[in-house]
Amino acid sequence: MIAFLTKRLMHAILVMFVISVLAFAIQGNLGDPIQQMVGQSVPESEREALRERFGLNDPFHTQYLRFAANALQGDFGFSYFYREPALDVIARHLPATLELVFGATLIIVLLSVPIGVYSAIKPRSPISRFFMGVSIIGISVPVFLTAIVLIQIFSIGMTVSLFPQDTAWGSWLNGFLSTEGGMPSFGRGQDLTHMVGYWDSNLFTLGGLRHLALPSIALASIMLPLFIRLIRAEMQEVLQSEYVKFARAKGISLRRIYFVHALKNTLLPVITVGGVQIGTMVAYTILTETVFQWPGMGLMFIDAINRADIPLIVAYLMIVGVIFVVTNTLVDLVYGMVNPTVKLTGKPA
Amino acid sequence: MSLLNVTDLDVRFALRQGEVRALRNVSFSLDRGERLGIVGESGAGKSVAAFSLLNLIAKPGFIAGGSIRFDGQELNGMSERCLRKIRGNRISMIFQDPMMTLNPVLSIGEQMVECLKAHRRISSREARTIALHKLQQVQIPSPETRLDQYPHELSGGMRQRIIIAIALLLDPDIIIADEPTTALDVTIQAEIMALLLELCEKHNVGLILITHDLGVVSQVTQRMLVMYAGRVIEEGPTREIINDPQHPYTQGLMNALPQMATPGERLNQIPGSMPSLSKLPSGCAFHPRCGFVKRADGQPRRACHDVIPDFVESGNCRVACHMVAEMLNGEPSLAKEETP
Numbered sequence: 001m002i003a004f005l006t007k008r009l010m011h012a013i014l015v016m017f018v019i020s021v022l023a024f025a026i027q028g029n030l031g032d033p034i035q036q037m038v039g040q041s042v043p044e045s046e047r048e049a050l051r052e053r054f055g056l057n058d059p060f061h062t063q064y065l066r067f068a069a070n071a072l073q074g075d076f077g078f079s080y081f082y083r084e085p086a087l088d089v090i091a092r093h094l095p096a097t098l099e100l101v102f103g104a105t106l107i108i109v110l111l112s113v114p115i116g117v118y119s120a121i122k123p124r125s126p127i128s129r130f131f132m133g134v135s136i137i138g139i140s141v142p143v144f145l146t147a148i149v150l151i152q153i154f155s156i157g158m159t160v161s162l163f164p165q166d167t168a169w170g171s172w173l174n175g176f177l178s179t180e181g182g183m184p185s186f187g188r189g190q191d192l193t194h195m196v197g198y199w200d201s202n203l204f205t206l207g208g209l210r211h212l213a214l215p216s217i218a219l220a221s222i223m224l225p226l227f228i229r230l231i232r233a234e235m236q237e238v239l240q241s242e243y244v245k246f247a248r249a250k251g252i253s254l255r256r257i258y259f260v261h262a263l264k265n266t267l268l269p270v271i272t273v274g275g276v277q278i279g280t281m282v283a284y285t286i287l288t289e290t291v292f293q294w295p296g297m298g299l300m301f302i303d304a305i306n307r308a309d310i311p312l313i314v315a316y317l318m319i320v321g322v323i324f325v326v327t328n329t330l331v332d333l334v335y336g337m338v339n340p341t342v343k344l345t346g347k348p349a
Numbered sequence: 350m351s352l353l354n355v356t357d358l359d360v361r362f363a364l365r366q367g368e369v370r371a372l373r374n375v376s377f378s379l380d381r382g383e384r385l386g387i388v389g390e391s392g393a394g395k396s397v398a399a400f401s402l403l404n405l406i407a408k409p410g411f412i413a414g415g416s417i418r419f420d421g422q423e424l425n426g427m428s429e430r431c432l433r434k435i436r437g438n439r440i441s442m443i444f445q446d447p448m449m450t451l452n453p454v455l456s457i458g459e460q461m462v463e464c465l466k467a468h469r470r471i472s473s474r475e476a477r478t479i480a481l482h483k484l485q486q487v488q489i490p491s492p493e494t495r496l497d498q499y500p501h502e503l504s505g506g507m508r509q510r511i512i513i514a515i516a517l518l519l520d521p522d523i524i525i526a527d528e529p530t531t532a533l534d535v536t537i538q539a540e541i542m543a544l545l546l547e548l549c550e551k552h553n554v555g556l557i558l559i560t561h562d563l564g565v566v567s568q569v570t571q572r573m574l575v576m577y578a579g580r581v582i583e584e585g586p587t588r589e590i591i592n593d594p595q596h597p598y599t600q601g602l603m604n605a606l607p608q609m610a611t612p613g614e615r616l617n618q619i620p621g622s623m624p625s626l627s628k629l630p631s632g633c634a635f636h637p638r639c640g641f642v643k644r645a646d647g648q649p650r651r652a653c654h655d656v657i658p659d660f661v662e663s664g665n666c667r668v669a670c671h672m673v674a675e676m677l678n679g680e681p682s683l684a685k686e687e688t689p
Binding site: 240241242243245246247248249250251252253254256260261264265268338339340341 | 403405407429433434435436437438441442444446449450451452453454455456463464467468499501512515
């Protein structure tokens with residue numbers, strides 16, 4: 001276990017080194033930072049002096065080493081726009097993003113397992129076919145469109161008058177399909193619970209949860225169909241296996257076969273994929289947060305790019321790198337606990 | 350009345366190109382404590398027969414007709430609920446490949462205890478004690494530690510011993526063993542077979558042994574069935590069939606044994622291969638490969654091409670062959686069923 005963690009730590013250091021080089025390398029390609037700092041009116045001689053002072057004329061590796069040394073001490077430089085340490089800016093935006101990802105993950109886990117298992121057990125039932133059809137749409141429609149449709153239906157509300165209003169069924173259908181709207185679709189709202197430090201939470205008040213609902217659904221919409229299909233495919237394969245047949249020959253109840261024998265084996269590959277996808281979801285928040293003006297890291301990152309706020313961009317990339325490395329390590333730990341054939345060792349397999 | 354009576358079992362597979370008949374008119378019986386061998390080439394329907402007894406054939410397969418009477422109850426058409434009480438409890442199974450049969454993520458103990466708890470109202474601790482006892486019976490070293498181990502920590506032979514222990518857990522009346530030693534190392538095969546035989550004798554358990562190893566059949570079983578293309582073609586006491594096979598196919602199988610060949614010459618074989626079940630030849634399904642479709646005088650025997658042979662009694666055996674029937678009665682036997 002210790003050996004495994006040590007090995008993973010060394011991997012993590014290597015990965016972070018590569019990310020930092022890449023992140024740092026984009027600095028020179030996002031416009032002139034001096035221009036961003038001082039504007040148009042400052043004469044060239046003063047600009048040159050500033051450049052010299054900030055070390056921008058030094059060779060790349062000198063600049064990188066200086067950056068890396070500072071970064072190791074938690075100093076990613078000052079955000080040009082916020083005029084405060086980049087890491088503080090990120091820390092302020094991180095909780096909102098993590099709560100959004102948490103909400104989406106919760107939706108995905110709670111829905112994908114039952115739907116996936118059901119459609120594997122009863123592949124021909126109309127309900128399974130319905131979910132498979134919807135999931136294809138879910139995979140194909142981009143998040144920002146889903147988000148806008150959600151806002152139209154649940155926030156603005158819509159009046160349906162497609163069906164003849166003068167018939168009973170028509171007016172019922174119109175009423176059934178029309179929505180009141182009213183769900184919040186802008187930002188995190190006011191009902192936040194202060195936790196610690198920069199962490200204000202949406203999770204503990206009804207108002208907060210209402211604000212979290214639509215963004216979470218939108219973010220989940222892209223991953224949920226993927227997981228439903230993954231679980232269904234894995235489960236169907238497991239149900240064909242010899243050990244499931246043997247369990248039936250032993251006289252074990254179908255319920256136990258499905259939920260103990262089959263589901264446990266089904267979830268092994270799902271855990272692996274799921275871990276990677278949680279990292280990816282952090283990246284997807286950029287789109288969701290933009291549509292819902294959710295004040296998290298994703299929205300902050302887009303703003304930072306528009307403002308060429310380079311220290312903030314670099315710091316964001318580094319933090320996302322850390323999140324990926326941490327979630328992947330956690331996933332491997334969980335996988336090792338669930339799968340008895342895996343032993344966590346430092347040795348290569 | 351025997352313990353198990355299978356009559357005219359008819360199993361079909363509903364495929365896109367139409368129904369394929371995997372078993373036709375398969376009948377046999379098994380007495381308490383009796384050991385029956387079912388032999389035949391791959392695809393003859395041996396495993397389908399084994400799995401359909403407990404209605405465990407996978408879709409699109411289904412039992413289209415016939416009767417499976419076990420201890421006074423009819424298993425064909427019995428509800429899943431009632432069948433479950435028989436599976437693993439009164440009739441248990443041993444599968445072919447021990448590497449695939451145990452669930453990789455459940456411990457040996459869990460897989461044994463769940464089986465006991467599915468059929469008896471007992472505590473986990475009692476179940477564990479019984480499991481431990483059965484592991485001792487199958488001569489597994491340090492059974493206590495095995496209970497907490499996972500399948501991947503054990504060798505193939507060891508796993509098959511555990512599967513035998515699971516099959517014996519509830520002291521069943523019948524064990525159906527579907528090629529229990531085929532996937533094992535040759536040196537382990539004899540050990541496992543001897544163990545299975547010993548335990549069946551000791552506990553008076555009936556055994557249906559499916560195999561294509563005629564050596565094993567002759568050592569272990571008292572009676573045997575020979576199957577070809579979904580039908581039983583010869584049935585009788587094992588010793589008699591092995592010593593004096595009547596059906597040309599059974600004779601071919603015997604001749605194909607490596608021991609029967611002259612050293613330094615090619616091994617004997619039956620020409621051709623088993624027909625596909627969806628394209629069975631007319632008449633006797635074996636006639637295209639049979640050396641006796643022509644009479645001794647060179648005249649073709651029309652019945653072999655046109656009529657499905659019915660069983661004729663020959664000593665203690667039953668044989669479905671026109672040639673044998675002719676030798677016994679002087680005329681070909683006519684089947685109940687016409688050629689489709």
